[in-house]
Amino acid sequence: MNKTSLFSIGLMSGTSLDGIDLVYAEFAVNNYIKFKILHSETVSYSRKWKETLQNAIHFSSDDLQRLDIEYGVLLGDVINDFIDKFSIENIDFVASHGHTILHQPEKGITLQIGNGQIIADKTKQKVVCDFRTQDVKLGGQGAPLVPIGDELLFGNYDFCVNLGGFSNVSFNKEGKRIAFDICPVNIVMNLYAQKLGFEYDESGEIASRGKINTVLLNKLNSLDFYDKEPPKSLGLEWVQQKIFPLIDSLETDVSSVLRTFVAHIAIQVSKVIANNNSVLMTGGGVFNQFLIKCIEEKSNIKIEVLNSEIINFKEALVFSFLGLLKLDSQVNCLSSVTGSKMDHSSGEVFLPSGVQ
CATH class of the missing domain: 3.30.420.40 (ATPase, nucleotide binding domain)
Incomplete structure (x- = not known):
């Protein structure tokens, strides 16, 4: 990466189902601590989506595959709305945590839905996602990643x-x-x-x-x-x-x-x-x-309380950062944290269809 700054959209959906957190962030390539959250927003789930995500743990394999695609469509639409709302033009990549449906690392199982190819096609952006699977395959917990x-x-x-x-x-x-x-x-x-x-x-x-x-x-x-x-x-x-x-x-x-x-x-x-x-x-x-x-x-x-933007959007910001590290082939998953066999650079990269 030869640019001095990178601009990305990071997404996070937590287990409490508060909604989808989005940040548009700028990172200084030569000093990551010089980051800026330029825009941020939480998009609440509809009642239907909240009930679906709450019950998805009981879905069949086929139903989960369909949900992965449907949720990818939702995330793509949410990202496009976010881009339009804030008139965002400069985007190097999108990094998505997805939404965790299954997490049983002791059985080698972890599943975050939100199909990366669907998101890439809908947004016409490079997408980094699925940050947990590789770590679980390496014997780790696949969490925490922040x-x-x-x-x-x-x-x-x-x-x-x-x-x-x-x-x-x-x-x-x-x-x-x-x-x-x-x-x-x-x-x-x-x-x-x-x-x-x-x-x-x-x-x-x-x-x-x-x-x-x-x-x-x-x-x-x-x-x-x-x-x-x-x-x-x-x-x-x-x-x-x-x-x-x-x-x-x-x-x-x-x-x-x-x-x-x-x-x-x-x-x-x-x-x-x-x-x-x-x-x-x-x-x-x-x-x-x-x-x-x-x-x-x-x-x-005495707990220090920072500005509400960091309180609310730190995890979405960090997933954006994880995407940056993945694209630069840098370690973004620590074995000392997850228990995996080695430090590694985790995540899958998707380009819009037709883009080489």
Whole structure:
């Protein structure tokens, strides 16, 4: 790459189904930390799409193949609308995380839908996607993928924590980047808030009115996953098998479910970041003021809150960065993070049909 700046569109869809995050970013080729988010937007899912993605874990192989194409069409349309809305002209590539449907790396399975060729054809842009499959084939978890961005773009923080569908963390230990999923967050919290007719528990008001169910809290904290050493990652399947049945068997009051789960998150996050004030915290969970207060109290720290653009769009930005690294044949997936056999440059590249 001989240009001094590269311009890209990055897309991220998280397990909490808040919507599709898009960023239009500029990276200085000679110094990646000099990046700019030029435009950003979250496009909410329709009710039909949200229900489809929630239920896709149960789809047949043929249905998943069709969904991969249909979701690729959706992403292509969303990207084109984003380009038109902001009158974007200079695009070197598009990088798409897709949407995770299946993630069972211990069985060699991971699936992110959003067909790259369809996106390339609809947008007439070079597309980089499918960042997880190669890592799983190399014996890794295929997740988390954001830590290379934490290392190269946000390395001035001791810990980078994301509070999205799941909470995850990355940090440098003895010269190596370590990262792992900590625990579920919005993938659980949002579901129970929706039982009361809310999309999510804004500012944590519902949770703040509930009572901690100590039996449930102790059982949550005793789950085997929390005793495992990294690398380790979580998926929707684990939540459906381990978390929801446990909650539903021990607590029926939604506010108390949320209060107990906030306590659970605070305990698990504090195990990692306690007594360290150099923490960058991003993701939708940051706007849950009650959750942040509980994490601060349990961890004995003060969390620095950056501008809302970084909080909301850091992951989409980093996937854009992963695409940049892939196209330049640079490492974008760290074995110290995922447990794969080696560091590698992951992702598939698609060009619009007819383009050599």
